[in-house]
Amino acid sequence: MERPAPQQARAEDLGADSAGIGFVLERERLQAKRRRRWRHIVSCYAYLLPLLINLVFLSAGPVLYSFFISFTNWQIVLPPVWVGMRNYTEQLSSPVFWKVMWNTFYYTLGYVPLNMIVSLAMAIFVNQQLPGISFFRSLYFLPVVSSGVAVALVWGWIYHPTFGVLNWLLDAAFGIQGPRWLSDPHWAMPALVILGVWRSMGSNMIIFLAGLQGIPQELYEAARIDGAGRAAEIRHVTLPLLTPTIFFVLTMSIIGSFQVWEATYLLTQGGPARATLTISYYIYQQAFEWFHMGIGACLAYILFFIVALITLIQFRLQRRWVFYR
Amino acid sequence: MRAICSRREFLLGTGLLAGSALLGACQVAPTAAPATQAPAATGVTVPTGAAKVPVLYWQYMTDIESVEVEILKEFAAANPDIELTWQWIPWQEYWTKLNASLAAGTPPDVWNTAPTYYYDYILRNQLADLTDLMKQNFKIEDFHAAALSGYDFRGKYYGVPRNIVTECDYFNIDLFEQAGVEPPPLDGNWTWDDHLEKAVGVVKFHNKGDKITTFGATAVMNFGWWLGYVMIGNGCEWAKNFSRDLVGMELDLTSEPCVATVKYMADLIHEYKVAPAAGEFAGQGDPFLTGRLAQTWMLPWALGAYKDAPFKWDVTLPPKGKAQQVTYGGADGLVLSQASKAKNEAWRLMVWLLDWKTGRAFMENTGSIPPLKNEETIKAWAAKYEGKNINAVIASCDIAINRYCLGYGELVSTITTELENVFLGTMSPEEGCARATQVGNEKLASILKQYEEAIKGAA
């Protein structure tokens, strides 16, 4: 088997040019260079071949098709009819759309920061070498796997306006009469944000935990020798080295929470008075319950543009704070 | 020469990928044969060599799967020329799969339909006209009017009802006795004032007296049935020139009986505090079964669901409204796809399922009322619920009304959401009804416009 030189050498090779060699030689050299370059590109894409198949047939292809659909009136079982920008103009002037959009933003604004803080703190906390720690790690994963029926029931008890645990605590500890949570349009969404964070903190915890394993022990030892306390260790070693993982969780949480459905649907089914109706469920209703696939696709693309813009900004900003070795 | 991986390595990598994919495929291969080649697995045995016509059937009532499988097996045995396949699909996924299959051009031949979506598919040319076939095989008069009323469209039938579901008042006798209140009358001879009085009497408080442990009535339990409530309330009409295809129709919820009904329901929650607000029992199962609700509006599935309740209960008709005594009622049914390549065979299946002789086990086990009027049928069905006031459930069919139409789901959802403000206490009934009328009419116009545009495009 061929054992070629390291990549660096090759890169210099590609970039170098030597004058004074004969014209024919020069041309051959150029051709060889081009061939190498092509081979390089082809082998890069060889690694990506499965993904390319996925993109063409399962993701980007259908996604592009649905972009076309967003300019049509497609009642699913009838052929699509081109309507130009009408879906977009109609939706952008519909109060229900703005209500739903606002709910989705509200959820995201509450969910993402809370979720980042809670799951990161949990990951750092359970990353200690303690007896029985893996038992606790498993406990914290339970919300992710518990059945929706059980989750709805227990959170129904917690949020119950008169017999609920939460309002009992508020009353006992602060003498406050708690709100009617799920029946109150102002409090239903905050209640569901907390439920959403609770439901997914275990899964983000493991992603962080996996990231924490990648931090070399030597760095902690070095910090300890420098006399750093636990807090300083977290601030100067853990967090900077965890930034690629934080960036991943942040990006995925934003993308995910803009499409939230289960957490808001479980207890309130979008109510009361649309206070918890999110765009993802609204898209489902439009597309599959009401035969407006064109409007569904249009809503999906409005959502897409917003999320894509936010993600793009995140990728631009990551250069300032994400630390890759 | 330096590539990112040598040819050998690349082959190794892709080989590995393909290999594991293949490995998986092999493991699955014995079971991965297309459905059409696996009749034995679905319980159908056909004499080999015969040219079999494939018929595909879908159903969402997953609770009676074991009952209907037997009916289908008998059909398959009696019809060796048909290769029958079937699938039970959970409700939520059912409509997704149906729509995806219709869009892809491969719908089932026969499928079970909810009345709420029926007109959506007729008007979009998806269902075969069954009027003549129906007249050949059945006497139209044999079907109860309540069952047929949601299935005729301009004098034609594109589907056949399989049951009748109506809303009735189910009540917990134990709770009424404990409270020393006379339970609702079994003959259905009572008014909405009586209903309120009983509800107030049966409410139970926590020992401190500030928290309700048992509610006396329901107001907004099933949002989707709001139409039922409006009608239950006072038997009023909520649309002018009602038509299944929405043409010329106009919503009007501002009439005096309509507003009074909505007000009555809202007052049960806020004024008299006898009915739970939305979200009170979120996630906690059916409060009627846990003894936290003394009476509830339910469809006849309740007969089966409440069978093993740990208390005495019974059922009666909803109270009389000012205008008339009515209830909400509709029917699940069977439809035949317009695109089916085996319409005759598919129809034979439908007849088999609908006929009392062959389809009896289904009608007896869904809890719903048989769609056929003949006395023998009804008697056989009612025998299953001996000891309960089953005559009220049967009688409710005679006062059942429905208003299914094109875009029913969207229209109902829109109006319901507007009325929710009234039930939340944030809007007066007058204001809520006026808003619901206005928003509902806008929605109605937009549904109609979108539909007409699409159907014109299809032509």
Next chain:
Amino acid sequence: MVLAISVRTRARIRFAVRAAVTYTVLLILGLITAVPFIWMLVSSLKQPGRLFIYPPEWIPNPPRFENYVELTQKMPFLVFFGNSLKIAILTTIGQLLSCSLAAYAFARFEFPGKGPLFAVTLSCLMVPYQVVLIPVFAIFNKLGLMDRQVVLWGPAFTGSAFGVFLLRQFFMTLPGELEDAALIDGASRFDIYWRIFLPLSQPALTTLAIFTFMGSWNDLLGPVLYLQSKHKMTLTVGLAMLSHQWGATPWHLLMAGSVISVLPILIVYIVGQRYFVQGIVMTGLKL
């Protein structure tokens, strides 16, 4: 001497207090997270109709183990379980292989079109699946793949945006010196991927494996949409068929089923934790 003891005692006390505080926090957190699961477990042993009573019963009296037996009689349980397991395992293998390959290329190679390709990959995550469902369904339909389980696990061998992004992030944190050293030793790029990156990324791969397994195991829409024959169905479908829109749902059986269906995920999770530790050891090694 006295001084030394008192210092040691003080350290011991401080340690004990710290341990007590730590474990108290761990336990409280554990309680908050475990209650629904405990309810599930308890309910799976209850008499029918005793599940939703309030105040809740935390000890089923008497426990009804027959629920589990009854559950297996209500459906072809072993067939469903086997199908679920097969699909979830194949999906996981597929995702690990294809995502790690693509992530390696994205993390370590420079080539034209890399940025846009990665952007497109991520973009596909941002369009809700509801609007691509029908086109994808139509494609599989055209390919004649209906009622074949391969539709459910086959696509996993082509990767997913989530997996590629996750692994890319981890690969990018691996120090470049590792590769340089290996290249000088004459290793090829593929060697580096196979012998260095994959072993070193065990925590990340395990994470992806857990998520993929869980996602596939819990998938309800996929099997319902693409399968037809009952003997090809998965456990999730079997359980969904138990709960009825308005009829009488046998909640006690549903909970027994939910407990069983959680177990494989928990096993994968607990076993996976072993690989969370190894990552540390390996990273410290000089290569």
